[in-house]
Amino acid sequence: MTTIYGIKNCDTVKKALKWLDQAGVNYTFHDFRVQGFDQVLWQEFTAKIDWQNLINKRSTSYRNLDDEIKQNLNIDNATEAVLEQPTLIKRPVLIHNAQLHLGFKAADYQAIFA
Numbered sequence: 001m002t003t004i005y006g007i008k009n010c011d012t013v014k015k016a017l018k019w020l021d022q023a024g025v026n027y028t029f030h031d032f033r034v035q036g037f038d039q040v041l042w043q044e045f046t047a048k049i050d051w052q053n054l055i056n057k058r059s060t061s062y063r064n065l066d067d068e069i070k071q072n073l074n075i076d077n078a079t080e081a082v083l084e085q086p087t088l089i090k091r092p093v094l095i096h097n098a099q100l101h102l103g104f105k106a107a108d109y110q111a112i113f114a
Contacts, residue, residue: 002027005041006091008034013092016104025113037086042079045093048100051075054082056090 004020006013008031020027045054055078056062062070065088069077082088094101096112 002094002096003030004028005030005032005089005093005095007032007087010091012104015106016092016094016109019104019106019109023109023113032086032089037083037089039079039083042082045089045100046075048095048098049102051078053102054089054093056088059087061085061087 002020002025004013004016004027006016006029008014008029017029045051052073055073065081069081078088090102092102092104094104094109094112101108101112
């Protein structure tokens with residue numbers, strides 16, 4: 001089973017979805033803005049990858065965080081921030097064969113689905 005997480009208007013997510021469609025991969029798309037993001041999903045992600053890798057420090061959402069949070073980022077305040085603003089998560093998040101992959105590069109997806 002393959003699930004891709006993100007937001008529909010993200011350019012990188014669009015590229016990943018297009019690649020999956022062209023490669024004929026069956027997948028489920030979970031839009032954080034439509035279907036939401038909760039503690040269970042965050043725990044699923046952090047069980048597969050270090051929480052620090054999930055935070056998109058180049059995003060507008062991250063830049064808009066309070067400086068106190070950014071300077072003292074830890075699992076607790078990161079969890080709280082991500083639950084309030086799922087756009088803090090690097091996108092897309094791809095879960096395929098129980099493994100989590102962040103971002104999109106065509107060559108990486110080619111290797112994942114080879």
